[in-house]
Amino acid sequence: MNIKTALLAPVWTLQLLTSAKSFLDNPILGSPRFNALGLHVGRVRVAARMTAWRRRRLARAVPVAWREAFDRDGFVVIPDVVPPSQFAALRAAVLSYRGPAREMRQGDAITRRLAIDPAMLATVPALRELLDRKDLVALFHYVASFRTTPLHYVQTIVSHDGPPDPDPQETLHADSFHSSMKAWLFLNPVSEEQGPFTFVRGSHRLTPERLAWEKRRSLAEPGTIDRLSARGSPRVSAQDLAAMNLASPEPLAVAGNTLVVADTLGFHARGAAVEAGERVELWSYARRNPFLPWLGGDLLSVRGLAERRVNWLWSLRDRWEARIGQPWRAVGIRTPADFGAG
Template structure:
């Protein structure tokens, strides 16, 4: 058994080495990323600093197309809040079209929360032309590129969050965390108002900046034994405590209670969470996500963002994980044809977060 483990480790060593130059983040799955000896010598900190330097370099070249008000808010806070992002008379029609749409849905349970997603794919875009018009707006595209730090098309979904769905376990998304060691984009266009008691998006203002205090925290956390800390942190999405925030000279988290037709765009290198929901309910949003290899020096070159390809990626990704479920894990379970408000509890609970793909 020991010989087999050593042979397997030796065979995977080139892969683990190459992953250092990618978005790979798991301290558990990669023995180099999780090496306390290498991290004492600065490996994790070097990856953090290099990724941040390249991100600044790319954003500098993308900045001129972003409306100044949005850019200044993002640079200061790490997120942008845009109210009435769609003209009110157009938003009402868009909202009705989205909420009445039905398509192939996937669901995942985390604690007492269920997340349902419908891919914004060619079929949905054909049925809801105003949705395509929104996602192709030049000002929003420029903002998405700036926050992602790449000219890349995000993955777009219609997402429903069902809170307090009959389980006692707490939703892990309610714990403040960063998604990774480098910047990435997430965006939420809320179709309904979200009150402070209804699980609003929560963010620590300015926590996307790599201050000396944040870098010191990054170094300290890299020295922990990944087998002795919580699993999500060990897999590269670190949880942060109030004491950590104080040590980093950061304020407390701010819950963003917003009306419907509000777009929030954030850098998830900053500390964020889903706010606690006091009652059972559903929250529906257009959810967008983009994360690329942080060590790429160029702005574009993403073949998966080409028209005709970009809108099909989610279906391909789901099918790929279905095909290699045993190797990669597949937390997103089929639940048939559903609409955004058609909740079902038949989704599976993943045993753990699947290994992250170094894409």
């Protein structure tokens, strides 16, 4: 054992009790020997039991129809989530808002994000009202399995921009070994040709077949599989779905003013767009340590702090880019769909 391994071994061990998921970065998590003894599957099982326990405690506050749809499918679709008489004004205010923007390119797709921060909330007060709605907050908490405030963004996806390189988001995958919440409130209609959010119905459940698949994938040497899977966001094939008795992925073509909330332990992807174009959405994300036994306790969810977190995270990654990387490039003051010269 070299000095580096000796120093890092306690850190790697402690990470077993966290959301750490990379088989490449933690040789204990990625050890075929330990995983043959049940390490990875054990973490999956315990995380799922803790998630189910927390959700039972949060269930009462969620509208029954939404909860039943989510429990069955792993996602819930809510048309006209904003009262139609108010949606046009909200949409116009969001699309015209100018603020600091960040972009990331993956394959031939560009993702732009603007933080829903204090400045945006002050300019578009209807956003604050929407994000504070008790029924939506309860649903976000239930899917995340924690009373935590998600990170909120205005997100724009531009498809077929540049050479036709593969977009990794179009490959069916799970985000991690445990549940987390993502939500999309689409400001424009999204057709099947425009690459809608795609989900495998029921794939959030840990059936014996899913657990067997988790066991098989944990036995491979991390360096021999694709990098994203080895980093903890496993890709899944049509053959894998068949072995797990799961249906084919389902593209969720939706009208504008539709909210989709999903557990990204389930297999999902960005649909392959047939044509170039943009889709604009309010995008929300929440993930915590799945082994925590409590529902709350997230100090950064307190109002006044919660809406500042995105900018803090971007600044932190800018400061430590050489060490931890910064995929989100600052592109100046923009609107969500302004892709001209800055």
